[in-house]
Amino acid sequence: MECQVALTGKGYVLVAADTVAARSIVKMKHDEDKIKVLGSHLLMSYSGEPGDTVQFAEYIERNLRLHQIRYLQPLRPSPAAAWIRRQLADSLRSRSPYSVNLLVGGYDIATSEPHLYWVDYLGTLAHVPYAAQGYGSYFVLSLLDRYHNPEATLEEGIETLKRCIAEMEKRLIVGLGKFKVKIVDKDGAREIEL
């Protein structure tokens, strides 16, 4: 029942993820942070097999940090997403593949552009204007088809995101509870309240 949504606007990417840690039919936790800040201008939300998700996200986080220390500059969103995809693709062909789906959002300081990438456990990588994963995507994608505007201001983007979350609240048989939202723009990555 996990769900994550992300959309780009004029100079920013918004990433939202539910905060429920569930096991079978039981909610174990309702303030789980499923969006990792991977660098000054990079965000990654993750869902999938519990355990795999955190392990993989931390592996990515530490390796990107190592890259930044070694080369004195963080990877830009595009090469970072390509590298993350490679890790999942290699993992898929190993004895114990990770089953993790990701949304990678970043702001490219060199070109001053926001970028969003859709990555799944099969090693698919797609550069997209907006994305959703999980059951919520059945409702949210059609809403975003209608309302997404790549030139939208932050206020308009947040409005669209609120609309998506409200729809999931309304139509999904199980409520996903509160969503955590993070933004990345020219000023960096940070959490915001809706």
Place this chain on the structure above:
Amino acid sequence: MARRYDSRTTIFSPEGRLYQIEYAREAISHAGTVLGILAKDGVVLAAEKKVTGKLLDLSSAKEGGYGGSGEKIFLLNSNVIAGVAGITADANSLVNYARTAAQRHLFSYNEDIPVEQLAQRLCDLKQGYTQYGGLRPFGVSLLYAGYDVHYNFQLYHSDPSGNYSGWKATCIGANNGTAQSLLKQEYKDDITVEEAIGLAVRVMGKTMDSTTLGSEKLEFAVLTLDKTTKQPHAKIYKPAEIDALLSKHGLAKKEEDAEMRAV
């Protein structure tokens, strides 16, 4: 006494020197000159060829290939060209390593390797041969001319010890001192590629051992941004283009002496 420390690359002499590294540097200072000039909209490399002669088969350099005769200037990746000075056989091995490293980066990150990272990779390799036993260091200095989105156009130099540094204009090989002082005098911070090409040709004309300047003695390359695609475009000149360039700057064989007096 010195021989005890000469024969091993990895052993310091009592004065704290690594003789083999110094000998490698010495070998390079006899090699054909290579100079690089960083301009605001491109980078220029020029190199003096040493292996020449009437009987040398240059047909492969004239047509086919990507330009150059394969002696001094090489395309390492679509965004980096390199000029080499030193032992050509060692240089070929390093060029091969650099190309592989660049392709591996493309495979992992789906982007052209940043220029400094490529220079670093080669220097890691070179440094290894100053430390691990029984081997000779690479007798090669390289000039890397490249472009990436982080620092735009860049020019790096690396030496046999594994040190590297960034430059606005520099020169390696024979007569590098003369060329560097000429560059120091004439370099301006907002130099354009066209001006840099002219400067490179002039400096080469003054520093080369031979009295005649011609395509059989020169290699030349320019890295710029393609106007439409905004992607780096490396142009390694073919012999006919070098001759055309020299006559454009009035340095073709016959008027050379008159031009030298004028400059």
